[in-house]
Amino acid sequence: MNIRTFQPSPASLPATLAGDGSPASLTAALDMAQIQLGAIQSVSSHAYGRMILDVQATGMDLTQEATRDKWHNQFLRPQWERADVILTRLVQYQDQLEHLPAILPAWSAAIGRLEHLVAQVGNLMLELERRTDEIFDAEVDRRRAAGLPFCGGEDAE
Amino acid sequence: MTVHAFPVHLGTVPPLPCPLPGDASPADLLAVLEVAHRELRAMRARARSIEANIAREIQSGQVRLDCEHTRADWFDERVAPLLETGIYAPAWEESLRTYVLVFYNLPDLVPAWAGPVAKLKSFLAEYRALRRSLEATLIDPVFDAELSRRRAGGQPRHG
Numbered sequence: 001m002n003i004r005t006f007q008p009s010p011a012s013l014p015a016t017l018a019g020d021g022s023p024a025s026l027t028a029a030l031d032m033a034q035i036q037l038g039a040i041q042s043v044s045s046h047a048y049g050r051m052i053l054d055v056q057a058t059g060m061d062l063t064q065e066a067t068r069d070k071w072h073n074q075f076l077r078p079q080w081e082r083a084d085v086i087l088t089r090l091v092q093y094q095d096q097l098e099h100l101p102a103i104l105p106a107w108s109a110a111i112g113r114l115e116h117l118v119a120q121v122g123n124l125m126l127e128l129e130r131r132t133d134e135i136f137d138a139e140v141d142r143r144r145a146a147g148l149p150f151c152g153g154e155d156a157e
Numbered sequence: 158m159t160v161h162a163f164p165v166h167l168g169t170v171p172p173l174p175c176p177l178p179g180d181a182s183p184a185d186l187l188a189v190l191e192v193a194h195r196e197l198r199a200m201r202a203r204a205r206s207i208e209a210n211i212a213r214e215i216q217s218g219q220v221r222l223d224c225e226h227t228r229a230d231w232f233d234e235r236v237a238p239l240l241e242t243g244i245y246a247p248a249w250e251e252s253l254r255t256y257v258l259v260f261y262n263l264p265d266l267v268p269a270w271a272g273p274v275a276k277l278k279s280f281l282a283e284y285r286a287l288r289r290s291l292e293a294t295l296i297d298p299v300f301d302a303e304l305s306r307r308r309a310g311g312q313p314r315h316g
């Protein structure tokens with residue numbers, strides 16, 4: 001089994017927001033988060049493609065959980081962990097800033113963008129969690145339709 | 158006992174702004190605190206004015222000084238209403254609660270707010286100390302001082 005691994009750069013966002021304390025301080029961190037999220041999405045898309053190709057090219061048992069876990073951990077888990085680092089920090093920002101617009105309305109737009117990013121990262125993590133199963137299940141369906149073996153070398157029914 | 162209004166106008170405390178005016182930077186909080194500090198100084202002046210008026214009136218010799226009821230009446234009927242409007246500032250309480258909720262931990266995430274939030278904390282401490290001290294000090298010390306003065310002068314304790 002030839003599993004290719006991806007070694008992306010680690011994700012990180014600052015624990016404190018630099019700048020003059022205006023909404024621009026948050027905006028700068030959100031710009032950084034947006035770039036890192038884009039990188040994770042890009043690497044993830046690449047990983048999906050590579051996983052599909054590798055799954056199609058090998059004669060592994062596609063129904064075994066351990067096989068799926070192994071491939072998930074190699075291809076998608078690193079991206080999930082990077083996204084989790086970003087999400088954790090964004091939620092920390094959210095916890096500390098969520099009341100600010102009540103007294104400083106000019107922060108509303110930046111905090112709205114923060115909430116949107118939290119949702120985006122959360123959705124990406126959900127996608128990463130289910131994508132391995134989707135790819136494996138699709139390959140099982142494809143082999144079954146083509147009358148190819150999909151279960152550790154056994155012929156499909 | 159007949160209770161008369163104080164012959165001074167003590168004024169009322171204007172509310173603190175909520176939301177804050179400005180561009181949502183730390184300078185906005187500093188500007189509000191500057192105004193609030195001026196108001197706090199005015200509150201102290203009002204408290205001194207209340208105290209002076211109590212002293213003037215009891216020195217007129219018409220007030221019984223050694224009766225707890227007299228003191229309680231004075232406080233309830235003369236001092237408390239003035240404190241409510243001129244010093245306790247219920248309008249401040251609500252906005253200060255919001256300030257605390259929003260700003261107290263903000264410097265942990267945005268260090269640029271550390272200075273203004275430290276000033277907010279110091280302001281709150283001053284304001285609360287003033288509130289705490291007033292009830293305890295406005296009546297008894299003034300009455301006790303007058304009582305001592307009368308004792309020393311061989312005057313009666315009540316009119």
